[in-house]
Amino acid sequence: MKGHLQASRVLEIVPLTLVFAFAAATASAHEAWLLTPAEIEALVAEPMPALFASHLWLGVAAVIGAALTMIALIAEDRLRPHEQRIAAPLLAGATAVGPMLLRFGMAIMLVLAGTGGLPRHGTALWVEPTLLVPDMQLGLVFGWDWLAAAQIILALALAVGLLARPAGALLIGLSFLGMMLFGAPFLAYAPHFAAPGLILMLSGGGAMSLDRRLGLDDVLLPSPAALKVGWRLSQILVGAGFLYLAIAFKLTQPTLLIAILDHGNLPTFGMPQPVVALIMTGIEIICGALLIVGRLTRPVALAIIAAITTLAVGLGETPLFHANLYGIMVFLLMAGPALPDARVSFAGYRRAAT
Amino acid sequence: MSPARTARNPSFGLVAAMLATLAVGAPLFNAEGAPPRSVFLQLPADLPEPQVSLAATRTAKGYWQLRIDADGFRFTDLCLSDAAAIPVGHAHIIRNGVKVASAFFPVVDLGQLPPGKHHVAAVLRGQDHRALVGRSGLIKADLLIVVPESRPDSLHAADAVAEST
Numbered sequence: 301m302k303g304h305l306q307a308s309r310v311l312e313i314v315p316l317t318l319v320f321a322f323a324a325a326t327a328s329a330h331e332a333w334l335l336t337p338a339e340i341e342a343l344v345a346e347p348m349p350a351l352f353a354s355h356l357w358l359g360v361a362a363v364i365g366a367a368l369t370m371i372a373l374i375a376e377d378r379l380r381p382h383e384q385r386i387a388a389p390l391l392a393g394a395t396a397v398g399p400m401l402l403r404f405g406m407a408i409m410l411v412l413a414g415t416g417g418l419p420r421h422g423t424a425l426w427v428e429p430t431l432l433v434p435d436m437q438l439g440l441v442f443g444w445d446w447l448a449a450a451q452i453i454l455a456l457a458l459a460v461g462l463l464a465r466p467a468g469a470l471l472i473g474l475s476f477l478g479m480m481l482f483g484a485p486f487l488a489y490a491p492h493f494a495a496p497g498l499i500l501m502l503s504g505g506g507a508m509s510l511d512r513r514l515g516l517d518d519v520l521l522p523s524p525a526a527l528k529v530g531w532r533l534s535q536i537l538v539g540a541g542f543l544y545l546a547i548a549f550k551l552t553q554p555t556l557l558i559a560i561l562d563h564g565n566l567p568t569f570g571m572p573q574p575v576v577a578l579i580m581t582g583i584e585i586i587c588g589a590l591l592i593v594g595r596l597t598r599p600v601a602l603a604i605i606a607a608i609t610t611l612a613v614g615l616g617e618t619p620l621f622h623a624n625l626y627g628i629m630v631f632l633l634m635a636g637p638a639l640p641d642a643r644v645s646f647a648g649y650r651r652a653a654t
Numbered sequence: 655m656s657p658a659r660t661a662r663n664p665s666f667g668l669v670a671a672m673l674a675t676l677a678v679g680a681p682l683f684n685a686e687g688a689p690p691r692s693v694f695l696q697l698p699a700d701l702p703e704p705q706v707s708l709a710a711t712r713t714a715k716g717y718w719q720l721r722i723d724a725d726g727f728r729f730t731d732l733c734l735s736d737a738a739a740i741p742v743g744h745a746h747i748i749r750n751g752v753k754v755a756s757a758f759f760p761v762v763d764l765g766q767l768p769p770g771k772h773h774v775a776a777v778l779r780g781q782d783h784r785a786l787v788g789r790s791g792l793i794k795a796d797l798l799i800v801v802p803e804s805r806p807d808s809l810h811a812a813d814a815v816a817e818s819t
Contacts, residue, residue, distance in 0.1 A: 330659075335693070337748045344694055344791050348687040355681045364675035366670040373666055422753065440735050451736070480734040485782075549679050549692060556690035582673075589672050593665035 332437075333421040339559055346555040357578075369590070375602035376596050383636075387598060390634040397632035399464065399506025402496055405627025406471065407459040408620060409433075418620060424563060430476050433489050433561035434621065441481045447474075461509020465520040468500030478584075488548065491541030498534045502527055502639060503559045503631075531639040532594055538628055539591025542604075546584035550577065557581070565615040584599050594637055601632035662667050695739050695784040703788040704741045706795040708776055710764070718764040718799065720747065722757060722776050727793075730781065731758035737781035741769040745776040746785075 335343065353355050376383075412418035413430045420434040428437045429448035438444055451474070457467045475494035478486040502522055505511040512520070522530060550557045557580065558573045570578045587600045608622040608629075619626070671801055688696055697703065704727035710720050727741045737743065747755040747762055755762055757776065764774070777794040778786040786793045 336751065337746070337753055337775070338751055340693060340777075340785060342793060344689045344785070344787060346689070348684050353676065353681045353684040353687070358677040358680055362670075362673035365673050366666075369669050369673075370666055375661065434736065437733075440733050485736050547676065547680075551676060552683050553690040553692060554684075556692055585673065585676065586669065589669040590665075595665050624668050 309449070321469060322397050334563055334617075335559055336563075339563060343555060343559045346559070349554050349558070349577070351574045351578055352551070352554045356418045359497070365586055369586055372590075372596055376599075385597065387634075391636060391640050392507055394631070394634035394636075394640050395503060396507035398634045399500060399503040400461070400508050401630050402499060402503075402627035403461055403509070405465060405623040406493075406496055407455040407499075407630040408623045410451045410455035410458065412620060414448040414455065416448075418618075424517055431481065432474060432493050434487060436478060436482050444481060444491075447477075461505030461511050462514075463516060463519060464503075464505030464509055464511050465501045468497040469520070470504075471497030471500065473497075488541075488545060491537045491622055492628070494539035494622055495534045495541070498530055498537065499628065499631060502530045502534070527639055531635075535591050535594055535597065535632070535637075538632070539593075542584055542588030542591065544588075545582055546615055548586060550581040550584065553576075556582070560615070562610070564616075591632075597632050597635075597637045601629040605629045605633065665817060670813075672797055684769065689787055691784075693784060694787045695737060695780040695782070696787045697739055697741060697793075701741065704786070704793055706776060706778060706793060707739065708774065708795045708797040710774065710797055710799050716766050718767050720757075720762040720774060720776070720797070722760045722762070722795070723730050724760065727778055729757070732781060733783070734781040737784065739780070741778070741786065743778065743780040745775065745778050748775040748777065749773070758781065767799060767801050769801045769803045773797075774799060 324563075334598055345425045392654070409418065409432060412436075413432050416426045416429045418430065418434050419425055420430075420437070423434075423437075428439055429445070429451075430436050431438055431447055432445075438447055454467055454470055454474075457463060470546070472494045475490040475497065479490050501520060511517045520644070554574065554577045557577045560571060561576065571579075579581070583603075587603060590596045590600050605626065608625055610617060611617070612619045612621065688694075705725040706727070707723045708720060709723070712718050712719055722745055724745070724805070727743075729744060730742055731744070733744075745757040746753050747757055747764070754764070756779075774797045775794055777792055780786055
């Protein structure tokens with residue numbers, strides 16, 4: 301009986317937590333443009349919720365967050381053998397399917413950005429080419445129009461998997477260039493484009509890539525030590541990206557987050573909106589921090605995949621806004637805390653898991 | 655792993671330290687209570703605040719022209735990704751709650767308006783499209799245009815009313 305009660309409690313809590321986690325991971329820079337003129341007029345007069353300006357309440361929230369993190373870390377340690385067994389098929393496909401999906405995700409974002417096919421809310425389709433994301437219009441930076449064509453060429457290379465590792469390096473270069481051209485606003489995006497670039501440099505093109513067919517997969521092939529360090533660095537980049545978004549757009553701008561919740565009619569489960577906003581913020585901070593320390597990689601990736609999808613539906617946005625994150629998260633979900641060696645077979649992983 | 659060992663784990667320590675730092679730092683940052691900087695560009699208190707007023711006229715062909723008089727504000731069609739907090743930029747034109755145009759110059763063509771009441775507002779925006787905020791909120795002006803029921807070919811400017819609200 302007790303077991304049943306616990307199970308039903310878990311069934312209540314898990315979806316609730318996931319919805320918050322999902323919502324938490326997405327409300328980034330571009331969502332601000334969804335707000336209507338009336339919502340913007342109301343937003344300017346919104347006072348800072350007391351919850352977000354109180355050392356006491358944020359301290360309590362931090363203690364609760366730390367306690368939940370500890371429970372999750374203990375659970376990960378205890379359930380690791382089960383995770384390894386369940387994830388063995390995913391792990392076996394990680395070096396083939398993971399890079400392929402990541403390439404496709406990045407190619408979609410690049411080609412849409414280069415053609416103006418992923419415009420900011422309120423901007424016409426195919427009019428304003430951007431750099432990687434809808435907000436960063438190339439028309440704002442004089443003399444860099446050629447980046448539209450460069451992104452399309454890079455997208456084509458990624459789509460067919462030609463020289464995927466050098467293409468990954470170029471993607472990192474574009475992320476740095478974005479920060480140079482657009483300044484601080486690009487910080488919201490750069491880690492989530494540099495990270496897939498780095499991952500592609502480590503993994504190569506994967507399945508259905510010309511690199512494999514043409515024997516080009518060894519171009520810029522990293523050493524095993526570089527592979528290990530690079531994989532950790534990519535997780536740190538992804539985690540830092542979420543941490544930055546959580547702090548810059550939620551913890552220090554909670555009224556904007558609440559306005560977006562209102563705009564999307566997202567569920568609050570009867571709780572006051574500032575509490576929901578704080579829970580969302582806390583979950584995103586913890587998810588980012590866990591990726592930075594390289595723990596609970598798969599649960600965090602799963603939560604973020606669901607988050608992106610739920611928010612896209614809730615706010616009526618295209619999921620293509622987050623194609624890069626889908627690619628990264630699916631790869632993290634498959635590979636887990638360590639990027640597998642492509643030479644180890646599926647049977648080998650199953651043996652290792654058992 | 656036991657809770658005691660987990661508590662000593664560097665991963666947990668780092669996450670806990672991050673949370674503690676944010677719990678201490680965020681209230682200090684949020685104490686100012688400024689509107690969200692992703693959407694609003696707060697003008698410095700020592701700058702004179704622009705004063706905006708609107709006037710609308712109808713041409714002989716029935717088109718409406720909106721004139722924005724913005725003292726202390728300079729219109730520009732040069733947009734930036736990260737603008738300085740200065741009274742330079744453009745205006746968003748909102749009609750009946752919907753943004754209908756970006757005004758990079760002080761005269762805007764609203765086109766033909768159907769009969770009825772039209773609440774028109776001009777909200778000043780910075781060069782990065784964020785809404786300018788002064789000491790008393792958004793820097794804006796409103797106008798009510800009332801277009802009478804009549805056939806387009808018999809419209810006269812005197813039939814319609816445009817008044818500040």
